[in-house]
Amino acid sequence: MTIEVIVSKDPFDAGLLLSEFTKTADQAGGIVSFSGQVRPKANQEDVSALVLQSYEPMTTEGIRARAVDAQKRWPLDQILIRHRIGLISTGETIVFVATASAHRRAAFEAADFLMDYLKTEAVFWKKEVTESGEHWIEPRKEDYQDGERWNVD
Amino acid sequence: MTIEVIVSKDPFDAGLLLSEFTKTADQAGGIVSFSGQVRPKANQEDVSALVLQSYEPMTTEGIRARAVDAQKRWPLDQILIRHRIGLISTGETIVFVATASAHRRAAFEAADFLMDYLKTEAVFWKKEVTESGEHWIEPRKEDYQDGERWNVD
Amino acid sequence: MLELLYFGKLGDVTGKTSEQIELPPSVPDLNSLRQWIDERFEADGIFLEPTVRIAVDNEIKSNDFKISNAREIAFLPPVGGG
Amino acid sequence: MLELLYFGKLGDVTGKTSEQIELPPSVPDLNSLRQWIDERFEADGIFLEPTVRIAVDNEIKSNDFKISNAREIAFLPPVGGG
Numbered sequence: 001m002t003i004e005v006i007v008s009k010d011p012f013d014a015g016l017l018l019s020e021f022t023k024t025a026d027q028a029g030g031i032v033s034f035s036g037q038v039r040p041k042a043n044q045e046d047v048s049a050l051v052l053q054s055y056e057p058m059t060t061e062g063i064r065a066r067a068v069d070a071q072k073r074w075p076l077d078q079i080l081i082r083h084r085i086g087l088i089s090t091g092e093t094i095v096f097v098a099t100a101s102a103h104r105r106a107a108f109e110a111a112d113f114l115m116d117y118l119k120t121e122a123v124f125w126k127k128e129v130t131e132s133g134e135h136w137i138e139p140r141k142e143d144y145q146d147g148e149r150w151n152v153d
Numbered sequence: 154m155t156i157e158v159i160v161s162k163d164p165f166d167a168g169l170l171l172s173e174f175t176k177t178a179d180q181a182g183g184i185v186s187f188s189g190q191v192r193p194k195a196n197q198e199d200v201s202a203l204v205l206q207s208y209e210p211m212t213t214e215g216i217r218a219r220a221v222d223a224q225k226r227w228p229l230d231q232i233l234i235r236h237r238i239g240l241i242s243t244g245e246t247i248v249f250v251a252t253a254s255a256h257r258r259a260a261f262e263a264a265d266f267l268m269d270y271l272k273t274e275a276v277f278w279k280k281e282v283t284e285s286g287e288h289w290i291e292p293r294k295e296d297y298q299d300g301e302r303w304n305v306d
Numbered sequence: 307m308l309e310l311l312y313f314g315k316l317g318d319v320t321g322k323t324s325e326q327i328e329l330p331p332s333v334p335d336l337n338s339l340r341q342w343i344d345e346r347f348e349a350d351g352i353f354l355e356p357t358v359r360i361a362v363d364n365e366i367k368s369n370d371f372k373i374s375n376a377r378e379i380a381f382l383p384p385v386g387g388g
Numbered sequence: 389m390l391e392l393l394y395f396g397k398l399g400d401v402t403g404k405t406s407e408q409i410e411l412p413p414s415v416p417d418l419n420s421l422r423q424w425i426d427e428r429f430e431a432d433g434i435f436l437e438p439t440v441r442i443a444v445d446n447e448i449k450s451n452d453f454k455i456s457n458a459r460e461i462a463f464l465p466p467v468g469g470g
Contacts, residue, residue, distance in 0.1 A: 053405075055395060123467055139468035139469045
């Protein structure tokens with residue numbers, strides 16, 4: 001079982017990541033991937049880019065902890081998570097998750113579980129760049145509801 | 154909305170298919186892919202290859218009908234399904250499914266839904282090539298239970 | 307002239323995946339075709355199993371279907387098996 | 389010398405994403421730090437919001453945490469938002 005988490009400014013090609021992941025996972029049977037692109041529209045406005053901030057090592061460690069959690073819940077052979085930060089233009093891939101398992105349903109559920117974390121709990125702040133200026137994206141109500149999601153010691 | 158279904162003897166690289174799919178789907182937001190490899194073990198025996206038969210156009214039309222069904226159930230922008238037939242060696246990719254949607258959950262559920270069909274109902278006959286000879290894979294009990302899955306006129 | 311197709315394990319039973327054949331007048335429908343083929347290949351009833359479906363010119367047909375104008379008849383054992 | 393980090397919209401409020409600073413003795417814990425920073429930037433209470441968490445040397449700490457040996461303190465507005 002290998003877990004790889006990369007948070008970086010470097011652009012990447014989801015297909016290339018999947019090719020590499022497939023090469024090392026070819027005993028697995030099934031591989032599920034999710035890739036997310038920056039959408040050109042938000043609230044009727046044209047978005048030209050997103051700007052993402054992370055806070056390292058908290059961001060990467062939080063993602064890794066979720067991957068370890070996934071590994072405990074499902075029989076997984078391999079997990080890759082790659083997330084961009086910095087300036088990301090419309091149409092570019094911002095996140096890539098791949099899971100490999102002998103059990104198809106496990107690969108699907110684990111990828112979905114990881115994406116849930118990346119979308120709502122992962123330590124990223126997101127700013128939309130539009131024609132009318134730049135706007136920090138506020139968490140949705142659902143994201144607030146379980147406000148005590150971070151462990152405080 | 155585009156649906157592409159290809160059943161062919163030609164080997165393919167899942168990553169390359171995902172790269173191409175991502176290029177045409179970059180308005181979508183989220184892309185889920187599933188790729189299945191031929192596993193080297195089945196029932197304790199080493200498998201060196203699978204041999205798949207299809208019956209065209211029934212096989213491709215059946216897959217396409219399922220994709221149209223998925224498109225009715227979920228808001229999808231694009232579906233690609235590619236399946237190999239003929240001789241497929243261990244470790245090679247036998248099936249690739251990709252779905253694109255503005256809604257992450259829709260992309261996940263549709264890919265899972267399509268894989269369910271491809272694994273249990275799609276018109277393929279599968280033979281395992283092992284050291285002790287070649288064995289046609291019998292449907293599992295679950296596959297039999299809804300035996301009247303084909304429409305008879 | 308009719309083309310018969312044998313898929314999956316049925317090809318092992320018949321020793322071929324297809325053949326060109328002229329059906330005798332004693333075989334007017336799919337029911338009698340199943341019995342005739344099963345006897346021809348000494349197939350021990352495998353062609354009589356209801357899980358073996360029959361497609362005539364690419365459409366699944368029931369056992370009482372009259373063959374008359376068929377060009378291609380395919381014997382389809384159960385699919386699935388992951 | 390202490391490094392303060394302002395993430396997300398907090399960087400817009402302060403006009404910077406980080407700064408090196410010497411805290412006055414009147415700011416011994418995170419509670420008083422929130423108030424001091426909020427007044428310094430005339431931030432209208434945004435630094436007092438409980439949804440803004442504070443990490444000291446990369447660990448989230450509660451408001452009564454004593455700052456004394458901290459090297460880096462980060463103000464973290466809520467994450468999420470799809």
